[in-house]
Structure formats: C-alpha cells, structure tokens
Amino acid sequence: xxxxxxRAIYLFEMARTWxxxxxxxxxxxxxxxxxxxxxxxxxxxxISEIQGVSYGTFIVPGLVMLSVLTxxxxxxxxxxxxxxxxxxxxxILSAPVSYFEIVIGYVGAAATKSxxxxxxxxxxxxxxxxxxxxxxxxxxxxLVLTAVxxxxxxxxxxxxxxxxxxxxxxxLLVVTPLTFLGGSFYSVNMLPxxxxxxxxxxxxxxxxxxxxxxxxxxxxxxLGVSVGLxxxxxxxxxxxxxxIFKTGYRLRN
Amino acid sequence: xxxxxSVTHLSKTYGSGFTALKDVSLDIRRGEIFALLGPNGxxxxxxxxxxxxxxxxxxxxxxxxxxxxxTDYRAARSLIGLVPQELHTDAFETVWATVSFSRGLFGKPxxxxxxxxxxxxxxxxxxxxxxxxxxxxxxKRRVMIxxxxxxxxxxxxxxxxxxxxxxxxxxxxxxxIGRLRDAGVTVILTTxxxxxxxxxxxxxxxxxxxxxxxxxxxxxxxxxxxxxxxTLQLQERLAAxxxxxxxxxxxxxxxxxxxxxxYDTQGERTGITALLGDLSNAGIRFKxxxxxxNSLEDIFVxxxxxxx
Numbered sequence: 001x002x003x004x005x006x007r008a009i010y011l012f013e014m015a016r017t018w019x020x021x022x023x024x025x026x027x028x029x030x031x032x033x034x035x036x037x038x039x040x041x042x043x044x045x046x047i048s049e050i051q052g053v054s055y056g057t058f059i060v061p062g063l064v065m066l067s068v069l070t071x072x073x074x075x076x077x078x079x080x081x082x083x084x085x086x087x088x089x090x091x092i093l094s095a096p097v098s099y100f101e102i103v104i105g106y107v108g109a110a111a112t113k114s115x116x117x118x119x120x121x122x123x124x125x126x127x128x129x130x131x132x133x134x135x136x137x138x139x140x141x142x143l144v145l146t147a148v149x150x151x152x153x154x155x156x157x158x159x160x161x162x163x164x165x166x167x168x169x170x171x172l173l174v175v176t177p178l179t180f181l182g183g184s185f186y187s188v189n190m191l192p193x194x195x196x197x198x199x200x201x202x203x204x205x206x207x208x209x210x211x212x213x214x215x216x217x218x219x220x221x222x223l224g225v226s227v228g229l230x231x232x233x234x235x236x237x238x239x240x241x242x243x244i245f246k247t248g249y250r251l252r253n
Numbered sequence: 254x255x256x257x258x259s260v261t262h263l264s265k266t267y268g269s270g271f272t273a274l275k276d277v278s279l280d281i282r283r284g285e286i287f288a289l290l291g292p293n294g295x296x297x298x299x300x301x302x303x304x305x306x307x308x309x310x311x312x313x314x315x316x317x318x319x320x321x322x323x324t325d326y327r328a329a330r331s332l333i334g335l336v337p338q339e340l341h342t343d344a345f346e347t348v349w350a351t352v353s354f355s356r357g358l359f360g361k362p363x364x365x366x367x368x369x370x371x372x373x374x375x376x377x378x379x380x381x382x383x384x385x386x387x388x389x390x391x392x393k394r395r396v397m398i399x400x401x402x403x404x405x406x407x408x409x410x411x412x413x414x415x416x417x418x419x420x421x422x423x424x425x426x427x428x429x430i431g432r433l434r435d436a437g438v439t440v441i442l443t444t445x446x447x448x449x450x451x452x453x454x455x456x457x458x459x460x461x462x463x464x465x466x467x468x469x470x471x472x473x474x475x476x477x478x479x480x481x482x483x484t485l486q487l488q489e490r491l492a493a494x495x496x497x498x499x500x501x502x503x504x505x506x507x508x509x510x511x512x513x514x515x516y517d518t519q520g521e522r523t524g525i526t527a528l529l530g531d532l533s534n535a536g537i538r539f540k541x542x543x544x545x546x547n548s549l550e551d552i553f554v555x556x557x558x559x560x561x
Contacts (some may be wrong), residue, residue, distance in 0.1 A: 005357060005360050006359065008358045012354050015346075036505030086341060086343070086344070087337075091305055091355060091400065092358070093307045094330060095330060095359055096328070096359060096360055097327075097358065097360075134268050138360040164474075
C-alpha cells in the first residue's frame with residue numbers, strides 16, 4: 001500500500017478546500033440557514049408537530065443530509081473531473097499507485113469535506129432550534145456512510161462526464177429531486193399510500209429515515225432496512241469503480 | 254550495456270479501430286540518451302504513454318527495469334519520470350506544492366533538500382512560492398520537468414521537451430539533460446527538432462506510421478547515411494569541365510565559378526586527393542573551399558519518404 005501517495009492526494013484535495021473556503025463551506029451553510037429561516041421559522045410555526053417533534057426540529061436531519069449528499073457528489077466529481085479536464089490526470093495514471101489508493105485519496109478527501117460540512121450545518125441548526133441526538137454513534141455512522149457512498153457516486157460521475165454540462169446534469173436532474181422527494185421536509189407516512197409506495201423506490205428515503213431515527217427515534221422505514229440499503233448502494237458504487245479501473249473506462253485509452 | 258526498457262512486439266489499436274503501433278520492438282540501454290524521431294501522428298506519444306502507464310497496450314510486452322508494466326506496475330512506474338508534450342499543470346498551486354505533491358504521489362518520503370536542488374537546477378528557485386498560473390510557458394515547462402525529477406527517477410521521458418521554447422531556454426534544457434545523463438539517468442526524448450537529436454542523442458530511433466523503421470547509433474547513422482559535399486570557389490570562370498574530371502561527376506554552376514563534388518564519408522577513399530591533383534593538372538585554380546555534411550534532418554526526411 002502506497003500510503004505516501006494516498007496522503008499526497010488527500011492533502012492536495014483538502015488544500016483545494018481551504019483555498020475555496022467560501023465556495024466549499026460558507027455557501028452551503030448560508031443556504032441551509034435560509035432553509036431554517038423559511039421552513040423552520042416562517043412556515044414551520046404554522047405546521048403542527050410531526051410524531052411529537054416540532055417541524056423546525058424535524059427537518060434538521062433532512063437538511064443536513066441534503067447538503068451532505070449534494071456536496072459529496074459535487075466535491076468528488078469535480079475533484080476527479082478537473083484533472084481530466086486540464087490534463088494533470090497523466091501524473092496520477094503514471095504514478096505507482098493502485099486504483100484503490102487513488103479512490104481512497106480522492107473519495108476520502110471529498111467525504112471528509114462533506115462530513116465537516118454536515119457537522120457545521122448541524123451546529124448552525126442548533127442556533128435555530130433545540131437539538132437532541134438520541135444515538136450519536138448511529139448519527140455519525142449514517143453521516144460517514146452517506147458521505148462516503150455519495151462521494152463514490154460523485155467520483156463515478158466525474159469519470160463519466162466529458163463536459164461540464166454532464167458534470168452538473170446528474171446532481172441537478174437526479175439527486176436534488178430525489179433528495180427533496182426523499183422526506184427531507186416531510187415524513188413519508190404523511191403521503192397517500194400510492195405515493196408512499198412510489199417514494200420507497202427512492203434510495204434517499206432510507207438515508208434520511210435512518211439519519212432522522214438517530215436523532216429522534218422516529219423513522220419512516222426500519223433501521224435495519226435503512227442500513228442494509230445504504231450498504232447495498234455503497235457496494236454498487238464500489239463495483240462500478242472497480243469496473244472503471246479494470247477496463248480503464250474514460251481514463252486509460 | 255544492459256537494457257533498462259524492453260518493448261517486445263508491442264501493438265496498439267484504439268477503440269476507434271485506429272492502429273497507432275504495429276509490432277514495435279525496442280530496447281533502451283541503461284544510461285543512454287535515446288531520441289525518438291517521427292512525423293506528427295507517427296505513434297511517438299502512444300509508445301511513451303503505454304510505457305508510462307497512461308494507455309493500455311493491445312498486444313505485446315513491455316518491461317521497465319525488468320518489471321512488467323502490467324503485472325508489476327508499481328516497481329516499473331516508480332523508475333520513470335514523465336514530462337508530457339502538453340503543458341498540463343495545476344493553476345492555483347505553488348511551484349513548491351506541486352513539485353512536492355509529485356514526490357509524494359510516487360511514494361517517496363519528503364526531502365526538501367532534493368526538491369530545492371531540482372528547482373535550483375531548473376532556475377525555478379526564486380519562483381518556488383509563485384502560483385503556476387503566474388508563470389510563463391517556458392517556466393511551466395520547467396515546472397513539469399521538476400515534477401518528473403522530484404521522485405529521483407532512473408528514466409526520464411521527455412515528450413517534445415523544447416516545443417515552443419525559445420533558443421536560450423532550449424540550450425538551458427539541453428544542459429539539464431546533459432547533467433542528468435552524467436548522473437546516470439536514462440533519457441528518452443521525442444522531438445521535432447532534428448538538431449536536438451543530433452546534438453544530444455547517443456542513439457536514434459525513427460518511427461513512422463506506427464512502425465519503427467530504424468534504430469541506430471547516432472554516430473553510425475551519420476556515417477552510414479551522411480554524405481559530404483566539397484565546394485570549390487574558382488578563381489576564373491570555367492566554360493566547361495575538362496574530360497579528365499568526368500569520373501568525379503562534378504557539378505559546375507554559379508555561372509562557371511563554383512564546382513561541387515559529392516562524396517561518401519563511409520567510403521575508404523573519398524577521392525579528394527585525386528580530385529585536387531587532377532584539378533591542378535588541368536590548371537584549374539580555386540580561391541576557397543568548404544565542405545558540408547548532410548544533416549540528420551536530410552537523413553530523416555529521406556527515411557520517412559522511403560517508408561511512406
């Protein structure tokens with residue numbers, strides 16, 4: 001294992017975060033705060049409690065997940081797309097590193113960023129509504145699992161994309177709608193049964209449900225199903241990346 | 254001399270169906286400077302990309318330092334520093350950060366003294382804290398060389414190292430390459446500037462349309478294919494060549510004021526002594542004489558034409 005190389009890639013990527021602090025951390029925090037102001041304070045006060053939790057508090061886990069998901073994808077996809085775009089990928093490909101090490105470096109950095117971001121947003125939320133986390137371990141486990149899984153997905157998108165439009169397309173057209181419809185702002189149980197069944201095909205539902213359970217012990221689906229499906233999604237991403245490097249898809253001609 | 258890179262029956266066909274390399278076999282000797290010449294699209298960059306791990310091979314075998322590039326890629330790649338043709342650099346990193354990153358990427362522990370030496374050798378030391386975006390094209394080229402040298406490679410690939418670089422900088426680059434060779438580094442360069450190969454290389458390979466059409470010691474190549482010309486500026490106009498000089502196949506031009514004699518440096522006898530004697534006998538006197546040798550460029554052009 002070329003640990004020095006992993007460290008080099010990881011630190012290189014993290015350096016990019018600090019350089020673009022405003023874009024990486026500050027802007028997601030501001031947009032999340034705006035959600036709290038609008039949904040938590042302005043509209044939330046007119047919405048009744050959901051399963052014993054005030055609406056403002058109820059949406060906290062969903063909002064954290066919303067940011068972690070989108071930021072994981074955008075960090076990781078940009079991280080690998082950019083060297084491809086400017087050509088510096090030649091150095092990564094010619095270095096004595098295995099694909100596993102490349103993935104740990106890039107995905108590790110992207111996941112670290114979004115975990116930090118998730119925790120910052122959580123702290124920000126604490127300023128608006130009272131927070132109590134019943135299962136801190138599970139909360140962290142879901143945060144890390146989600147950050148890693150969606151950073152892997154972002155990495156795949158970054159390799160697949162051969163222009164900036166494609167890089168934006170998946171997050172914008174697929175991930176954001178899935179997240180909004182995945183129960184960030186409501187309980188899936190509030191939907192009519194037909195829509196509820198349809199919603200259960202949305203993988204984001206399981207992430208948000210599990211994550212919310214770790215806070216308030218209320219869930220749309222059982223914890224086991226949440227963990228199981230998240231792990232399954234992680235496995236799919238890993239297999240896809242294994243295939244990409246095995247075939248050299250869009251990396252090695 | 255033992256070989257450090259061994260390419261055997263290497264072929265490369267891209268997904269589009271284009272065959273970039275056809276059954277290429279090539280051995281690079283340890284410590285030599287090998288120049289790979291070829292017109293645009295001949296397959297030079299593809300060959301380098303495969304050896305360095307950027308492109309996959311279709312068939313054949315490549316080993317570097319005795320390590321197969323596929324099964325033992327770590328050992329193979331750690332011996333190689335690559336300077337690609339295009340200026341691929343990060344924009345917002347500092348010179349120091351990007352060169353240090355390369356060293357880490359190749360698994361080498363930190364060594365600021367080595368990075369300092371590399372940057373000083375390439376006259377980049379005073380730019381170490383500059384962001385790459387602020388540097389000129391020539392400096393960016395040197396940053397890429399610094400990145401390639403950061404991990405102390407035994408083999409350095411330079412793909413068109415002096416393309417678009419001014420004359421002074423090009424000479425500076427040749428000096429750097431000369432010093433590397435003295436330090437025992439094997440250098441493989443591709444170039445369009447035949448002068449560069451002529452100046453620096455120990456051996457020369459010519460590739461055209463994906464096939465190696467020649468590999469030869471530079472000196473031998475120059476000798477084998479090199480022809481020389483003797484030009485005599487006459488003191489008086491000569492209307493026609495006397496019959497005694499016919500065997501020399503002289504060319505009389507410049508309105509009868511210039512005689513040109515082509516001879517082969519490879520031949521045991523060049524015929525110059527006899528020619529000068531016969532000229533004297535014929536009463537032809539000259540005021541100046543010069544010889545010119547065919548350049549590698551002439552040789553190269555004739556080779557590529559022949560294989561086309």
